[in-house]
């Protein structure tokens with residue numbers, strides 16, 4: 001019996017370290033199906049889209065021993081990965097199925113930065129595209145820009161009380177366009193994601209752009225108060241995840257075959273749901289009967305040792 005105990009001691013680090021298989025938060029953002037930050041968790045279509053990283057916060061040189069919280073070396077941030085870069089996730093709203101991201105290299109009402117194309121993969125464009133109330137404002141477009149000529153119908157009026165002139169006139173960062181213009185300020189265009197999806201910023205021939213969301217709630221709001229960023233709207237694949245979750249499992253998939261699995265514990269995966277309260281029932285339907293009772297006993301021992309360690 002003591003030799004068996006030694007075996008457990010050797011196995012413990014392997015089993016116990018892999019216990020939190022699917023982390024359910026990154027910083028203060030809740031991570032839930034279909035998203036995941038651990039491979040094999042969440043929905044396979046959303047694989048590798050999110051990344052939870054420690055973003056290093058520059059230490060304040062003014063920090064003193066009396067001001068300890070300034071010396072925190074890092075903060076954990078969630079990033080949405082696309083072919084054009086990593087975008088910081090500001091929030092995920094699971095009830096409205098939206099995720100808002102922010103591109104730190106884009107221009108806003110207060111910062112002017114050179115354009116940087118926003119590119120989604122084909123899968124992302126289909127699964128999690130920008131919501132209809134996310135507006136791309138293309139600015140300082142040349143007179144040859146397609147959106148001023150052949151494709152001018154791709155530009156729309158935001159609402160009766162918002163215009164490009166307002167953006168140029170009331171944002172400290174965009175005032176320069178008016179200042180440099182001799183007579184009329186350069187054109188701008190409020191458009192949707194589909195325009196920038198099919199034409200890069202170089203083809204559009206506009207030097208700057210910004211994005212904002214909740215465009216239908218901007219009536220009477222000054223551009224300084226708009227919500228800058230991109231709101232993505234996602235679909236939820238129906239793979240029976242609810243059933244797995246109700247049984248206490250976490251929805252995931254096999255990293256090789258991408259077939260869905262219900263993760264019940266570090267050592268037990270099931271095809272659909274976890275057994276009611278017992279580990280044994282959690283083993284995939286059709287496999288449960290093949291396991292020897294003694295093996296189950298060992299599994300129990302390992303699990304219990306993990307829990308009580």
Ligand SMILES: *[C@@H]1O[C@H](CO)[C@@H](O)[C@H](O)[C@H]1NC(C)=O
Nearest residue numbers: 040252253254255267268269
């Ligand atoms: C269960 O599934 C997860 C995700 O694919 C995987 O990481 C883990 O190794 C699996 N566990 C077992 C015991 O098969």
Ligand SMILES: *[C@@H]1O[C@H](CO)[C@@H](O)[C@H](O)[C@H]1NC(C)=O
Nearest residue numbers: 058059060061062063064070
């Ligand atoms: C400390 O902060 C003040 C104002 O916040 C700034 O003027 C000063 O340069 C800072 N000192 C250092 C060493 O960074």
Ligand SMILES: *[C@@H]1O[C@H](CO)[C@@H](O)[C@H](O)[C@H]1NC(C)=O
Nearest residue numbers: 051052053079081085086087
């Ligand atoms: C996660 O995102 C950060 C921030 O952009 C990036 O530096 C890092 O390489 C990414 N990690 C992975 C595993 O993709």
Ligand SMILES: *[C@@H]1O[C@H](CO)[C@@H](O)[C@H](O)[C@H]1NC(C)=O
Nearest residue numbers: 140141142176177180186207
């Ligand atoms: C506006 O666009 C023109 C080219 O169309 C460019 O020469 C000029 O530098 C741009 N203005 C700013 C402020 O970037």
Ligand SMILES: *[C@@H]1O[C@H](CO)[C@@H](O)[C@H](O)[C@H]1NC(C)=O
Nearest residue numbers: 155156157158159160162163
């Ligand atoms: C957009 O606004 C401009 C100026 O206010 C106006 O001339 C134009 O007719 C409007 N276009 C549409 C489609 O409403």
